[in-house]
Amino acid sequence: MxxxxxxxxxxxxxxxxxxxxxxxxxxxxxxxxxxxxxxxxxxxxxxxxxxxxxxxxxxxxxxxxxxxxxxxxxxxxxxVVDGHMECVSVRFARRPPPSPQQVREVLTAYTPEARTLGCPSAPRHAIFVHEEADRPQPRLDRDYQCGAGVSVGRVRQCRVLDIKFVVLANNVCIGAATSSIINAEFALLKGYVSV
Missing domain, CATH: 3.30.360.10 (Dihydrodipicolinate Reductase; domain 2)
Structure with missing residues (x-):
């Protein structure tokens, strides 16, 4: 930092x-x-x-x-008022590792099981991958998908591991309130709990 x-x-x-x-x-x-x-x-x-x-x-x-x-x-x-950020470096077990573009494509295409099951509160697009070098930023991106989505940016090669990137999530929404609702909807639709 x-x-x-x-x-x-x-x-x-x-x-x-x-x-x-x-x-x-x-x-x-x-x-x-x-x-x-x-x-x-x-x-x-x-x-x-x-x-x-x-x-x-x-x-x-x-x-x-x-x-x-x-x-x-x-x-x-x-x-920062709301929004937790992580600077992540990853080493993949599979060799050769994926390219930064392959990682971007997989993240963009990701659909969580909660969305597939039809949980009403699940974000339509769970992950947004930014192409700009200065994103994500808490002030600009923490409310993506009403705070239930995750923003990823700066996906690039890592000289020590394989890939590194920045992640932003709204700690109040997806970190607590909204995720609790999605978890309850998911548990109900999967049959883990009944009403």
């Missing part, structure tokens, strides 16, 4: 009075590392034998035990 002064005086004038980034948010880095495994792993059905000899099916999170993901996160509190 670069300081406001890196933009030259007067810099970003609306932020001139804000002069801080907090490089630690208690528990957040660990939560991101754990939740990413849970989210990308999905749900698996297992059978357990009860004490009376009957079997019961249970649902649990697939945390990638068979093919573990390695995730490292750093969290900084920045002077």
């Amino acid at each position: 670069q300081a406001i002064s890196g933009a030259g005086y007067p810099g970003i004038s609306s932020l001139d009075i804000i002069d801080n980034v907090v490089p630690y948010i208690s528990g957040e880095e660990e939560k991101i590392e754990w939740e990413t495994l849970k989210i990308l792993g999905g749900v698996e059905e297992t059978e357990e034998i009860n004490t009376d000899g009957t079997t019961a099916k249970t649902l649990s999170f697939d945390m990638h035990q068979a093919h573990p993901l390695r995730i490292s996160a750093s969290c900084n509190r920045v002077p």
Whole structure:
């Protein structure tokens, strides 16, 4: 991250009075590392034998035990009202890795299962891939798909890993309120819960 002064005086004038980034948010880095495994792993059905000899099916999170993901996160509190950003670098197991254009195409074409099932609150287009070098930006892009979509930009090759990019999500909408509604709709349509 670069300081406001890196933009030259007067810099970003609306932020001139804000002069801080907090490089630690208690528990957040660990939560991101754990939740990413849970989210990308999905749900698996297992059978357990009860004490009376009957079997019961249970649902649990697939945390990638068979093919573990390695995730490292750093969290900084920045002077933005809404919108969490991530600078992501990825190494792919498959060699050769995909090109930046292939990654852009896959992200653009992605349709979440919640949309396919017909969840009313699911965004029509879950991911928007920006071509501009200076996007996404919280002020301009956090309300994409009424805050339920994700903006991705700067998809490019990484000299250390394979691909790197920037991700922006509206932490209030898709991070909490809207995602809770989508999760409830999804659970109902999948038959995980009934009304």
